[in-house]
Amino acid sequence: MERTLGEEISAEMLTDLNKLSFEKTYEKKEYLVEAGSTCNYQFFILEGACFSYYLSEKGDKNVIQLAIEEYWITDASSYFRGTEAVSTIEALEPTRALLIKKENFEKLCRMHPLFDRFFRILLQNSLASLHTRIAKTISEDADHRYKNFSKRYPHFIKRIPQYLIASYLGIKPQSLSRIRKKLY
Amino acid sequence: MERTLGEEISAEMLTDLNKLSFEKTYEKKEYLVEAGSTCNYQFFILEGACFSYYLSEKGDKNVIQLAIEEYWITDASSYFRGTEAVSTIEALEPTRALLIKKENFEKLCRMHPLFDRFFRILLQNSLASLHTRIAKTISEDADHRYKNFSKRYPHFIKRIPQYLIASYLGIKPQSLSRIRKKLY
DNA sequence: CGAGGCCTTGACCGCGGTCAATGCCCGTGG
DNA sequence: CCACGGGCATTGACCGCGGTCAAGGCCTCG
Numbered sequence: 001m002e003r004t005l006g007e008e009i010s011a012e013m014l015t016d017l018n019k020l021s022f023e024k025t026y027e028k029k030e031y032l033v034e035a036g037s038t039c040n041y042q043f044f045i046l047e048g049a050c051f052s053y054y055l056s057e058k059g060d061k062n063v064i065q066l067a068i069e070e071y072w073i074t075d076a077s078s079y080f081r082g083t084e085a086v087s088t089i090e091a092l093e094p095t096r097a098l099l100i101k102k103e104n105f106e107k108l109c110r111m112h113p114l115f116d117r118f119f120r121i122l123l124q125n126s127l128a129s130l131h132t133r134i135a136k137t138i139s140e141d142a143d144h145r146y147k148n149f150s151k152r153y154p155h156f157i158k159r160i161p162q163y164l165i166a167s168y169l170g171i172k173p174q175s176l177s178r179i180r181k182k183l184y
Numbered sequence: 185m186e187r188t189l190g191e192e193i194s195a196e197m198l199t200d201l202n203k204l205s206f207e208k209t210y211e212k213k214e215y216l217v218e219a220g221s222t223c224n225y226q227f228f229i230l231e232g233a234c235f236s237y238y239l240s241e242k243g244d245k246n247v248i249q250l251a252i253e254e255y256w257i258t259d260a261s262s263y264f265r266g267t268e269a270v271s272t273i274e275a276l277e278p279t280r281a282l283l284i285k286k287e288n289f290e291k292l293c294r295m296h297p298l299f300d301r302f303f304r305i306l307l308q309n310s311l312a313s314l315h316t317r318i319a320k321t322i323s324e325d326a327d328h329r330y331k332n333f334s335k336r337y338p339h340f341i342k343r344i345p346q347y348l349i350a351s352y353l354g355i356k357p358q359s360l361s362r363i364r365k366k367l368y
Numbered sequence: 369c370g371a372g373g374c375c376t377t378g379a380c381c382g383c384g385g386t387c388a389a390t391g392c393c394c395g396t397g398g
Numbered sequence: 399c400c401a402c403g404g405g406c407a408t409t410g411a412c413c414g415c416g417g418t419c420a421a422g423g424c425c426t427c428g
Contacts, residue, residue, distance in 0.1 A: 054315075054316065054319040054323075056319070056323040056324070058323075060323070062318075062319040062322050062323045064315050064318060064319060076308050076311045076312055076315070077308060077309070077311070077312030077315075080304070080305065080308040081305070081308065086312070086315075086316065087315065116300075120264070120304065120307070121264065121265070123304070123307045123308065123311060124260050124261060124264040124265065124307065125261070126311055127260045127261070127307060127310055127311055127314065128260055128261030128270075130311070130314040130315070130318065131238075131248050131260070131261075131270075131271065131314070132238065132270065133318060134246075134248060134314065134317060134318060134321065135238040135240070135246040135248060137318065137321055137322065137354070138246050138321065138351070138354035139238075139240040139242075139244070139246045140240070141415070141416090142415080142416070143415095161373095161374070161375095162374080162375070163373095163374070163375085167322070170321070170322035171416065171417090172416075172417060172418085173374080173375070173376090174375090174376080174377085174416085174417080174418085175415085175416050175417075176375095177375060177376055177377080178376085178377085178416085180375095180376095181376080181377090325383070325384090326383080326384070327383095345405095345406070345407095346406075346407065347405095347406070347407085355384070355385090356384075356385060356386085357406080357407070357408090358384085358385080358386085358407090358408080358409085359383085359384050359385075360407095361407060361408050361409080362384085362408085362409085364407095364408095365408080365409090
């Protein structure tokens with residue numbers, strides 16, 4: 001769940017990016033990536049919303065990432081290593097995304113070292129925010145986690161259904177409902 | 185908590201690595217990195233053991249990473265972005281580590297593109313394993329988490345004190361003790 | 369209009385937290 | 399060399415957060 005792609009990108013970089021990527025649209029509930037298959041693309045969401053999840057052994061979905069406009073999302077291990085995707089990415093709304101194949105991504109990085117840095121920073125940011133997410137999931141109660149979440153991602157609160165936010169926070173929809181009630 | 189640095193590295197790469205890094209030793213309880221300061225190095229543990237943690241608002245330590253021989257550890261966000269470290273890294277035993285400054289790391293990557301790939305893979309692996317760690321922390325009970333942990337990292341079970349493993353798993357030492365008792 | 373998806377509410381229960389006491393191991397100093 | 403103290407693991411009693419099961423309401427879409 002990391003954003004960016006911003007100001008620092010030059011016009012030239014953008015045209016090259018356009019040449020080496022393409023758009024695709026997805027309907028609600030359509031999969032961008034399916035667990036078990038290979039994830040060949042990373043996705044930059046232009047419009048819409050989607051989320052990635054793992055299936056637990058019991059069969060319930062554990063939300064890992066949430067993404068709306070201007071967010072990047074992919075199954076990192078599958079995309080970069082060519083292994084089987086462990087997560088599924090699903091559209092929550094009709095979604096339009098920019099798709100970048102791995103080879104083209106490498107090409108882009110060679111053409112514009114800035115891309116390289118750019119994506120490394122993206123990775124590093126994801127890593128850092130996952131570290132804090134783990135720390136908070138471990139140390140804070142659901143109450144705090146929800147408050148922090150809605151402070152930090154107010155735009156998600158409006159767009160994403162509660163049962164997915166609940167899963168993202170590591171609780172059940174019923175609990176989230178009760179928490180919200182307490183906060184009047 | 186990701187390992188590697190293995191077979192694929194050539195002799196030449198190693199000598200360059202040696203030129204651009206240096207060793208340092210730490211005593212038990214000494215800090216490799218302190219939260220609030222800048223983390224200028226990434227550490228490859230040659231001997232010993234250490235762990236990184238966040239301090240919660242209540243003041244208790246939340247273990248994020250564990251590392252013994254052949255593991256890399258650092259505060260990724262601080263190291264790569266030059267910002268303040270959010271985590272503290274502390275030696276659990278007398279520890280000998282290889283330190284790589286960021287500039288030298290960049291140099292190494294330019295000299296040997298393999299390093300670039302190598303560390304990107306490292307980052308990606310960490311990312312992937314954090315994703316699964318989040319999913320499991322969220323979806324499985326402490327029991328399962330401990331069983332999986334000890335299956336996956338038996339060497340940690342032997343070396344790392346229980347109260348740190350408990351924190352890593354997101355529970356209290358007392359609970360871990362009870363769980364272990366149940367497993368006779 | 370009916371069906372299905374999502375949110376809410378209630379009742380109950382169990383996992384894991386908290387507080388507190390005990391025991392063990394080990395390093396340190398008298 | 400032994401006594402003491404501190405850090406860590408264990409155990410017990412109790413409690414509360416969040417899970418589970420179940421029912422009901424609301425909204426959307428066919």
